[in-house]
Amino acid sequence: xxxxxxxxxxxxxxxxxxxxxxxxxxxxxxxxxxxxxxxxxxxxxxxxxxxxxxxxxxxxxxxxxxxxxxxxxxxxxxxxxxxxxxxxxxxxxxxxxxxxxxxxxxxxxxxxxxxxxxxxxxxxxxxxxxxxxxxxxxxxxxxxxxxxxxxxxxxxxxxxxxxxxxxxxxxxxxxxxxxxxxxxxxxxxxxxxxxxxxxxxxxxxxxxxxxxxxxxxxxxxxxxxxxxxxxxxxxxxxxxxxxxxxxxxxxxxxxxxxxxxxxxxxxxxxxxxxxxxxxxxxxxxxxxxxxxxxxxxxxxxxxxxxxxxxxxxxxxxxxxxxxxxxxxxxxxxxxxxxxxxxxxxxxxxxxxxxxxxxxxxxxxxxxxxxxxxxxxxxxxxxxxxxxxxxxxxxxxxxxxxxxxxxxxxxxxxxxxxxxxxxxxxxxxxxxxxxxxxxxxxxxxxxxxxxxxxxxxxxxxxxxxxxxxxxxxxxxxxxxxxxxxxxxxxxxxxxxxxxxxxxxxxxx
Numbered sequence: 001x002x003x004x005x006x007x008x009x010x011x012x013x014x015x016x017x018x019x020x021x022x023x024x025x026x027x028x029x030x031x032x033x034x035x036x037x038x039x040x041x042x043x044x045x046x047x048x049x050x051x052x053x054x055x056x057x058x059x060x061x062x063x064x065x066x067x068x069x070x071x072x073x074x075x076x077x078x079x080x081x082x083x084x085x086x087x088x089x090x091x092x093x094x095x096x097x098x099x100x101x102x103x104x105x106x107x108x109x110x111x112x113x114x115x116x117x118x119x120x121x122x123x124x125x126x127x128x129x130x131x132x133x134x135x136x137x138x139x140x141x142x143x144x145x146x147x148x149x150x151x152x153x154x155x156x157x158x159x160x161x162x163x164x165x166x167x168x169x170x171x172x173x174x175x176x177x178x179x180x181x182x183x184x185x186x187x188x189x190x191x192x193x194x195x196x197x198x199x200x201x202x203x204x205x206x207x208x209x210x211x212x213x214x215x216x217x218x219x220x221x222x223x224x225x226x227x228x229x230x231x232x233x234x235x236x237x238x239x240x241x242x243x244x245x246x247x248x249x250x251x252x253x254x255x256x257x258x259x260x261x262x263x264x265x266x267x268x269x270x271x272x273x274x275x276x277x278x279x280x281x282x283x284x285x286x287x288x289x290x291x292x293x294x295x296x297x298x299x300x301x302x303x304x305x306x307x308x309x310x311x312x313x314x315x316x317x318x319x320x321x322x323x324x325x326x327x328x329x330x331x332x333x334x335x336x337x338x339x340x341x342x343x344x345x346x347x348x349x350x351x352x353x354x355x356x357x358x359x360x361x362x363x364x365x366x367x368x369x370x371x372x373x374x375x376x377x378x379x380x381x382x383x384x385x386x387x388x389x390x391x392x393x394x395x396x397x398x399x400x401x402x403x404x405x406x407x408x409x410x411x412x413x414x415x416x417x418x419x420x421x422x423x424x425x426x427x428x429x430x431x432x433x434x435x436x437x438x439x440x441x442x443x444x445x446x447x448x449x450x451x452x453x454x455x456x457x458x459x460x461x462x463x464x465x466x467x468x469x470x471x472x473x474x475x476x477x478x479x480x481x482x483x484x485x486x487x488x489x490x491x492x493x494x495x496x497x498x499x500x501x502x503x504x505x506x507x
Contacts, residue, residue: 031200032188033063037107044192050116052194054124056093060193060339063089064380067150068185073161075177081154088380091115093123094362101383140335140342142323143231148204149184152234157182160208164243168212171251174258177213191340199340204231205487207475210246214254224253228474232328241474253434256446263435263450263504269410270452270500271403271438275471276415278492282391283421284428284456285316289348290386291363293423300426300457301354309354310460313396316349318358320373320389331475332390332489339375339384346372360386378484387481392491396466400494403465405441411450411502412436412443426456449505459497467494
């Protein structure tokens with residue numbers, strides 16, 4: 001077997017070139033796992049041969065080295081600080097609909113071969129030919145930073161949470177408690193497949209979050225939360241979105257809730273604000289478009305490609321290639337997915353018509369399709385499955401203020417908390433953490449305790465206006481599926497939904 005190095009392996013190195021240029025293209029022999037652990041292409045071929053020794057149509061290896069740091073500040077003091085490293089390899093074998101998966105946190109040859117044999121036995125099936133092919137290398141380089149936040153001094157990152165704490169407390173005297181959290185990591189991955197693909201990548205990530213509690217004299221405490229980050233350098237938090245930015249936003253939300261009335265209940269017009277409210281789109285629609293649910297026929301969107309499933313104003317995109325943002329790229333962006341396939345922009349719904357599903361390697365094989373670069377996993381201990389990256393609705397032509405003016409009575413949702421979705425039916429329930437009444441075309445009183453209840457496909461059919469103000473979230477999304485959690489991005493412009501049930505707490 002021979003491999004072609006993927007350009008995901010390109011790394012910056014110090015040299016005479018300007019920071020915007022590549023100093024060199026790193027060959028496999030100079031890549032992280034080859035240098036740190038002495039891994040060779042011959043080793044990869046040997047392990048894959050072992051994985052296919054009991055039969056099987058396809059096998060892959062996923063090597064991971066993850067170094068992470070986390071800091072938290074509460075009650076004005078740094079409560080915790082931790083650093084750690086996890087390391088391992090996962091081996092997968094596919095035979096028809098059967099999948100064998102085993103992993104090892106020891107990269108010694110005997111341990112990897114043992115994991116390969118276990119995966120082979122689990123997926124034991126008809127013998128197959130061990131292929132030797134090539135896949136055209138992709139051209140992503142979405143986060144070509146020289147120094148990741150993880151490489152900065154701990155004192156610099158401690159200062160970030162201290163600044164956030166001070167800024168939130170200074171916002172208003174009614175803020176009585178603040179929690180600031182900062183975390184970053186850098187993940188080195190290597191994916192080798194039995195059909196000849198070899199991809200390796202260095203994936204940085206950083207995130208900051210601030211929670212503020214506010215209370216009037218004798219009143220019930222109210223909270224606000226803000227945060228963000230992505231595949232960015234530490235400069236992002238120093239120059240782009242500072243600790244003070246997130247702290248003031250968290251404090252603002254908490255103060256707003258102090259004067260909020262109880263939310264009304266009933267069917268009404270709902271307007272979603274831009275940015276983070278795209279989480280409703282992610283949950284209520286996006287998960288239903290993941291291929292594993294559809295090949296099993298359990299999604300509300302199963303067998304509906306080519307059908308109208310939403311208003312003609314709705315075009316929904318999942319794009320893992322968004323870069324050039326604050327010195328890095330979006331939280332859900334990747335050079336390659338966790339199966340070594342280049343990420344790409346996938347049009348899921350186009351002007352209301354369902355165009356396709358998010359495919360990983362297994363689903364693509366079974367549905368006789370092609371991977372969309374959507375195979376993702378939490379770590380080497382987890383099997384990949386089709387997942388979203390950055391999911392958003394394209395902007396429309398309406399002015400956001402015009403959308404508000406068009407609503408005589410309704411509710412405007414600015415931010416969301418948690419929610420639940422039934423993939424089979426498409427039914428969802430979401431809690432709005434910041435929302436306002438719309439009365440006679442104007443935003444009036446803030447309300448709390450509002451929840452949105454509806455059906456994903458049905459809700460999109462009632463979209464009657466879409467704003468020109470598409471925003472992506474700040475970079476806080478974590479998506480859970482079958483016990484696995486991966487970073488994602490969401491986005492939406494201001495959207496008017498003519499009919500939706502609002503669950504409220506007003507008598």
